[in-house]
Amino acid sequence: MIYHLTVPKAVPGVEEIRILEWHGEPGARFEPGDMIVELETHKAIVEVRADQPGFLRMVMGQPGDWISIDDTLAVFSDAADEAVPADAKDYSELTVAFEVT
Amino acid sequence: MSNSPAPKPRKMFFREAIASAVRAAMLEDPTVLVMGQDVGSFGGSYREFDGLYREFGADRVRDMPVAENATIGIGAGAAAAGFRPLVCITYMDFLMLGFDPLINYAAKLRYKTAGALTAPLVVKTTAGAQGQGVAHSQCLDAWLMSVPGIVVAAPSNPQDAFSLMAQALRHDGPVVYIDHKRLFPSPGEVSVDAGLQPFGVAAVRRRGEDVTIISHSYMVQVALKAAARLAEAGISCEVIDLRTLAPLDVDTIEASLRRTGRLVTLEEGQTTCGVGAEVMAQVFSRMGPRPFVRIGALPAPVSSNPVYEALCIPDPERICDAVTALLKNAPPA
Numbered sequence: 001m002i003y004h005l006t007v008p009k010a011v012p013g014v015e016e017i018r019i020l021e022w023h024g025e026p027g028a029r030f031e032p033g034d035m036i037v038e039l040e041t042h043k044a045i046v047e048v049r050a051d052q053p054g055f056l057r058m059v060m061g062q063p064g065d066w067i068s069i070d071d072t073l074a075v076f077s078d079a080a081d082e083a084v085p086a087d088a089k090d091y092s093e094l095t096v097a098f099e100v101t
Numbered sequence: 102m103s104n105s106p107a108p109k110p111r112k113m114f115f116r117e118a119i120a121s122a123v124r125a126a127m128l129e130d131p132t133v134l135v136m137g138q139d140v141g142s143f144g145g146s147y148r149e150f151d152g153l154y155r156e157f158g159a160d161r162v163r164d165m166p167v168a169e170n171a172t173i174g175i176g177a178g179a180a181a182a183g184f185r186p187l188v189c190i191t192y193m194d195f196l197m198l199g200f201d202p203l204i205n206y207a208a209k210l211r212y213k214t215a216g217a218l219t220a221p222l223v224v225k226t227t228a229g230a231q232g233q234g235v236a237h238s239q240c241l242d243a244w245l246m247s248v249p250g251i252v253v254a255a256p257s258n259p260q261d262a263f264s265l266m267a268q269a270l271r272h273d274g275p276v277v278y279i280d281h282k283r284l285f286p287s288p289g290e291v292s293v294d295a296g297l298q299p300f301g302v303a304a305v306r307r308r309g310e311d312v313t314i315i316s317h318s319y320m321v322q323v324a325l326k327a328a329a330r331l332a333e334a335g336i337s338c339e340v341i342d343l344r345t346l347a348p349l350d351v352d353t354i355e356a357s358l359r360r361t362g363r364l365v366t367l368e369e370g371q372t373t374c375g376v377g378a379e380v381m382a383q384v385f386s387r388m389g390p391r392p393f394v395r396i397g398a399l400p401a402p403v404s405s406n407p408v409y410e411a412l413c414i415p416d417p418e419r420i421c422d423a424v425t426a427l428l429k430n431a432p433p434a
Contacts, residue, residue: 011286013231016287018114041286042114042115042116042148042287042288043147043285066112066288
C-alpha cells in the first residue's frame with residue numbers, strides 16, 4: 001500500500017511551514033516512533049514521527065522549502081519495491097505522531 | 102544603494118524579516134544596540150532577534166530585567182549619548198510603564214535642546230489579542246499618535262516589517278515600532294534590497310471603487326479577507342494600509358476617498374479617540390465629510406475567554422456587515 005505524509009495542523013494560525021531536516025533518505029525504513037522529519041514554524045519545531053512501519057519513497061521538498069498545511073510532504077510504502085502510482089488519489093494517509101517543541 | 106544586482110525576494114517568517122533588518126543595521130552602524138527581556142541568547146520572545154546575540158555578543162545585544170521603565174529610560178539616555186538603541190518591550194500593554202522616559206524625555210529631547218541632541222531610539226513592541234487576556238492584548242496605537250516628536254510605525258506584512266525597521270534604525274527618532282502577535286505565523290516574500298521605507302507613505306493593498314477601508318497592522322489582513330468576500334457580493338473595496346500612523350499619509354486617503362466617496366476605518370484598538378477618528382478629522386477637514394463608519398474593538402477589555410475575545414475584536418463578518426450597511430445608507434448616486 002502507498003501512503004502520503006501530509007503537513008500536520010500542528011500550530012494554530014500556521015498555514016505554511018518550512019522543512020528543517022529529513023531524518024532519512026528515500027529507501028530508508030521507518031519503524032513506529034522513528035523521527036521522519038522536523039518542520040519549522042514561526043516559533044516552534046514540529047517533530048513528525050512514524051506511527052506505522054514503512055519505507056520512505058519520495059520527498060516533496062528539501063530543507064528550506066515551504067509547504068502548506070495538508071499538502072503532501074512525502075510518499076511511503078509498505079514494501080520497499082512496491083510500485084508508486086502517479087495518481088495521488090490512490091494514496092492512503094500515513095499515520096504519524098507529532099510533537100511541537 | 103549598491104550597484105550589485107538586486108537579490109531576489111526570499112520567503113521568510115515575519116520574525117526573520119525583523120532580524121534581517123536589525124542585523125543589517127548592526128553591521129552597518131556599531132552604535133546600534135538591542136535591549137530588552139529575552140533578546141539575548143533566547144533570541145527574543147518571538148525569536149525576532151535570533152542569531153544576533155551569537156553574532157554581536159552581550160555588549161550589543163543586552164538582556165534586561167523585567168523593568169520596562171528603566172529599560173526605556175536607559176535606551177533614551179544611550180540614544181542621547183550617541184547610540185542607536187532598539188528597545189524591545191514584549192507586549193504593548195507594558196509600554197505604559199515606560200511612557201515617562203519615552204514621552205517626557207526621548208520625544209522632547211530635540212525640542213528641549215533646540216536640536217542640539219536627538220534620541221534615535223526605536224521602541225519595538227507587540228500588540229494585539231491572541232489568547233492572552235486583559236493586560237496582554239491591547240492595541241494602544243492611537244495613544245502614541247498624539248505625541249509630538251514620535252514616529253509610530255505599524256507593519257502589516259514581512260516586507261514592511263523589514264523595510265520599516267530598516268528605516269526606524271536610521272531615523273533620528275524616537276520611533277515606536279508596533280507589530281502584532283497574529284502577524285508572526287505567516288511568512289512572506291521579502292526583498293532585503295528594497296531599500297528603506299519612508300515614513301508617512303501608505304500603501305494601497307487592494308484597488309476598489311465603492312468604499313475606502315483604512316487600516317494598519319494585522320487588521321489590514323482582516324480587511325483584505327472582508328474585501329474578498331464583499332467582492333463576491335458585488336461590492337468593490339479599496340484597502341489602504343497606513344504603514345505609519347504618525348506621520349499620517351492623508352494625501353493617499355484623500356485621493357482614494359475622492360473616488361469612492363465612502364470611508365471605513367478599521368482598527369483593533371478602541372474607536373473612541375482612535376486612529377479612525379483622527380483619520381476622519383484630518384481627511385474631512387480637507388474635503389468635507391463623506392458617509393463613514395468606524396470599526397474597532399468593542400468598548401470592553403479583551404477577555405481571557407476566547408469566545409469573548411473573538412467577540413470583542415473586529416472580524417471579516419463585522420466589516421462586511423458594516424460596509425453593506427454603509428452602502429445601503431449611502432447608495433451610489
